[in-house]
Amino acid sequence: METSDQPARAERFLPDWIVGGVVRLSIVPGLWAWARANADAWPGVMPDMVAAATVWNIPLISAAQTAQIAVWGAHLIAFMLTIGFLTRLVGLTLLIACAIYAFWVLPEAWTSVAVFAAIGFYLFARGGGGLSIDGAIVATLR
Numbered sequence: 001m002e003t004s005d006q007p008a009r010a011e012r013f014l015p016d017w018i019v020g021g022v023v024r025l026s027i028v029p030g031l032w033a034w035a036r037a038n039a040d041a042w043p044g045v046m047p048d049m050v051a052a053a054t055v056w057n058i059p060l061i062s063a064a065q066t067a068q069i070a071v072w073g074a075h076l077i078a079f080m081l082t083i084g085f086l087t088r089l090v091g092l093t094l095l096i097a098c099a100i101y102a103f104w105v106l107p108e109a110w111t112s113v114a115v116f117a118a119i120g121f122y123l124f125a126r127g128g129g130g131l132s133i134d135g136a137i138v139a140t141l142r
Helices: 009-013 016-026 028-038 047-056 063-083 087-105 107-126 133-141
Strands: none
Touching (some): 016 107, 087 107
16 A cells, blocks of 8 residues: 555646636636526516526526526626635535426436536535635635
């Protein structure tokens, strides 16, 4: 058994700060573009988005509130991923959003949901990498 302090071979080839940063930033443009396309003046959303939310059948929340949560939540998640703040919480939020989308919104789009869920799981399990606010906080606490 090797007991050296050197990082594993894979970690030396592709450090975690690179993988975390790439995974984190890979979904930001899509989330931001979708959110901007469906946003109106704060706190409103486009009427088409509210009409779409009426079809989603999400229990306990009205269609207008669902549309607002989706649009402004996507803005917030994209911003938090860009700066790398509370990345594990954002990953958990993405997992929950993927479950809601897969069960109530569009079950036929499970292939797209699987990709976003995998990214959300990675962010929840590993965080956003060392090149983030979370990484800087962890580095100062060591």
